Amino acid sequence: MKGIITLFLLIILTLNLYAQHLPKEQIQIMTLGVFHFNYPGLDAYKTEDKDKIDVLSDANQVEIQKLVDDLAEFNPTHILVERQPSYQKGIDSLYNEYINDNLVLKRGEIYQIGFRLAKKLDHKKLWCVDDMGTFYPHILEIFNDSIKLSAFEGFYETNPDSLINNFYTNLYKKQDIIFKEEGLNACIQYLNNPELILLKQGAYLTGVFKYSTDENKYAGADFETCRWYNRNLHIFRNVQDITNNPEHRILLIIGAGHLGVLNPLFEASPEYEFVSPINYIK
Secondary structure (H helix, E strand, O other): OOHHHHHHHHHHHHHHHHHHHHOOOOOOEEEEOOOOOOOOOOOOOOOOOHHHOOOOOOOOOHHHHHHHHHOEEEEEEEEEEEOOHHHHHHHHHHHHHHOOOOOOOOHHHHHHHHHHHHHHOOOOOOOOOOHOOOOOOHHHHHHOOOOHHHHHHHHHOOOHEEEEEEEHHHHHHHHHHHHHHHOOOHHHHHHHOOHHHHHHHHHHHHHHHHOOOOOOOOOOHHHHHHHHHHHHHHHHHOOOOOOOOOOOEEEEEEEEEHHHHHHHHHHHHOOEEEEEOOOOOO
């Protein structure tokens, strides 16, 4: 019993010492997980044409404006979007056109949510923080060899986890149904539900994650490391470069799939205070 008490006291002391070294003030950051309004078809799950929604319809424009008004209550000082920094000048140019009433907004969430909110809050710009990740040479070798690529693609499409893959496909389809039946804001609330975010992260640990070759048992794991985990760590690193002022508040608008990696990073980081959008979206 004495040993247990001593261990408990040591844990408390360690936690107190750790807390003393944390920044007294943290930067608030909110991540808004979305589906891609313009349906670019770049994700593993692709919405069928019959289920696609026109975000430019009158009804959806009203919902988008309501979402923007709700997010404005968080009053972010910096709005970050899912676009690579190499596109920063282009985004700057388009945003300047928009605030001068010379641009009709495109369908994408960067424009429909990001531009609208930035203008409403009188921001001068938005920040591009996306990244595509860095691929290992042995993974690039697969992409550059037609035989190896064919084997990889075959496993990607048909693998022992097909039943699990079907579960995730149906999970993604549900967001299309919610959007059609309950509206855009209900869909956004669904995508930002913490339990769903955790559940969806499992999709990156099955299927192609288990792909193996004679040369590399971990080929699939290395692929996911590069295209997903490395990518999100790079996005996190880009966010760190935006501001270190604890009086600032960051809003990151990004595909909802990224939240499974990014949210835990922001929650774990001593630099940030994570804020969920759920309490703001009405």
